[in-house]
Amino acid sequence: MSKTALIFWGGWEGHTPERSAGVVRDILVNQGYDVRLEPGTAALADPQIAQLDLIVPVITMSTIEKEELKNLVAAVAGGTGLAGFHGTMCDSFRNEPDYQFMTGGQWVAHPGNIIDYRIDITKPDDPIVSGIGSFGYRSEQYYMHVDPTNEVLATTTFTGEHLDFIDGVVMPVVWKRRYGKGRVFYSALGHTADEFDVPQMRTIVERGLLWATRS
Template sequence: MREALIVWGGWSGHEPEQGAKIVAAMLEEEGFKTYVEATTEAFADPAIADMSLIVPIYTMSKIEKEELDNLNRAVQGGVGLAGYHGGMGDAFRDAVEYQFMVGGQWVAHPGNIIDYTVEVTRPDDPIMAGIPASFPYRSEQYYMHVDPSNEVLATTRFTGEHASWIDGVVMPVVWKRRHGLGRVFYSSLGHVASEFDVPEMRTILKRGLLWAARPAA
């Protein structure tokens, strides 16, 4: 049986505990045994190297060096890392090694909660199969600093309405990458738990979690 560790905490506005419960249920539906923890100390446990998947849902906050080093070794050794929105893409702002694993870091969401469009760039990828070529979304439109080595699956375009100098900028929304032997998946969709009710958001994230997870031995 594949095992997944979900670690939630940090800024409460992203509803991390609710998100952790939803993600755990999604994975359990796929036959995973899940462990849900509410402290970064969970990343320091050597046993995470035997996990199939790790899901951080931990906006901002701090991670200790020994915790990050152990997490980094686990992912480089083949454990999958996957997550969404600020829970993964705005965690541990001062930890550049963490950002290197994730492949990006949130820096702004001009206009806060707004209507925008997500464009699928890789309809041939199994994670995006059957997802509309473009779909409307209402949430924070994440402006991120991103790694050029990411394999981008979906993007969004900024209009400049809320920050004129970024008019026309195309920003990755969904990507996957490798970190050592580990698979890494990220989606910037999912500001609050109610967004899991959006079929595109839920489907993309669930498929990404499964893609990142290391196969059973």
């Protein structure tokens, strides 16, 4: 029986939400998933989302109705997987601490905007990042508020070039966690859909999607 997934997308257009959602859809379809692609948050109003195997938010700086958020949190707590990337998962709903508690982090800054920086793999034996190794990357270097219970798989280290007071800060980039019975995966990489052309980024997201899916 096929795994079932819901991708909901929207919000700030700078993150190419529709295109990025389409890339994720194609990844999951190629893995044999039955995928629903829905604009906005309305699909979350149905409590039956708790029967899904995976939910992927691709939405930034948006709002969500209380009942929609309640259903989403309950679904993940009950065993539905949650996976996503960049601001389309960890800057989706700035006014919703319940959502941020579930995801394990919230974006707060990207000093210097689009810059060159390095991703360091911290758990090379984990299947999500196995065989990838550290790599250079060009995008927004996300500074985030993160949950100490996250299992961090990759980090980046800030220099003082753009903000002197964060020189040397080691920041999580990729993590996985549990929320109730659900698995949660996040990667800070993926400012636009074009970044899926970077093999390491795409592989990490694809493996994270599969890992988070209800087993």
